[in-house]
Amino acid sequence: MKRAKAHNSLRCPCCGEIRGPQEQQVFLKQLEAEVPARTYITLSGVWLGNAYWHDAKKGGVDWACDECMQSLRAVKGQPAKQLFYDFAPHFAYFDKTKTCRDCGLEFTFSKAEQLHWYEQLRFWVQAEKVRCGPCQQLKKQHDQFSQLMAANNFTDHEALQEIIAYYLRNKAYAKAKQFLATGRSRFAEGSVEFSRLDTLLNNVRNIEQQVRD
Ligand SMILES: [Zn+2]
Numbered sequence: 321m322k323r324a325k326a327h328n329s330l331r332c333p334c335c336g337e338i339r340g341p342q343e344q345q346v347f348l349k350q351l352e353a354e355v356p357a358r359t360y361i362t363l364s365g366v367w368l369g370n371a372y373w374h375d376a377k378k379g380g381v382d383w384a385c386d387e388c389m390q391s392l393r394a395v396k397g398q399p400a401k402q403l404f405y406d407f408a409p410h411f412a413y414f415d416k417t418k419t420c421r422d423c424g425l426e427f428t429f430s431k432a433e434q435l436h437w438y439e440q441l442r443f444w445v446q447a448e449k450v451r452c453g454p455c456q457q458l459k460k461q462h463d464q465f466s467q468l469m470a471a472n473n474f475t476d477h478e479a480l481q482e483i484i485a486y487y488l489r490n491k492a493y494a495k496a497k498q499f500l501a502t503g504r505s506r507f508a509e510g511s512v513e514f515s516r517l518d519t520l521l522n523n524v525r526n527i528e529q530q531v532r533d
């Protein structure tokens with residue numbers, strides 16, 4: 321099969337430099353060795369190159385030039401370990417700057433984290449990190465809180481403590497008081513539940529007072 325000149329220069333998405341085929345050796349070897357034969361384009365018996373290489377030409381593939389690989393700016397990806405179908409696998413990982421969906425600040429999606437996501441956790445290759453660390457943490461807390469609230473019946477003391485702790489962490493004193501007052505109104509005065517909720521309500525008032533003083 322005719323193979324000459326199928327691959328020419330590409331812009332490395334890691335360093336941004338234009339690199340000729342001699343500087344794409346790592347990537348070209350990966351294409352030969354690690355991706356299925358069906359990704360090779362053939363037309364009238366002429367080898368036009370690897371489909372992923374053509375995607376890379378359009379800028380849609382994570383790969384890195386030999387220099388980026390050697391300098392460890394990028395680390396090699398192993399497609400065989402990744403979950404991919406419609407999207408190209410990651411041939412290389414390098415730090416990416418992204419904008420957080422929640423706070424709008426920039427954060428780094430590091431190469432080590434990407435490797436962990438796609439080759440250890442085996443997330444689909446098109447999965448993207450959309451939140452910075454602190455916002456991810458907040459979302460997790462919020463999700464846990466929502467679950468607690470959904471299961472809440474005002475009788476589980478541990479769950480109540482956690483709900484109150486969440487409100488206090490977020491300095492939502494009014495919400496905490498409203499929540500406990502609502503709960504307290506469901507029980508008869510003098511019952512165990514009533515006194516428990518009453519105690520918690522007083523605790524919240526005291527904490528709020530201390531914060532204000
Ligand atoms: Zn490069």
Ligand SMILES: [Zn+2]
Binds near residue numbers: 422425452454455456
């Ligand atoms: Zn954020």
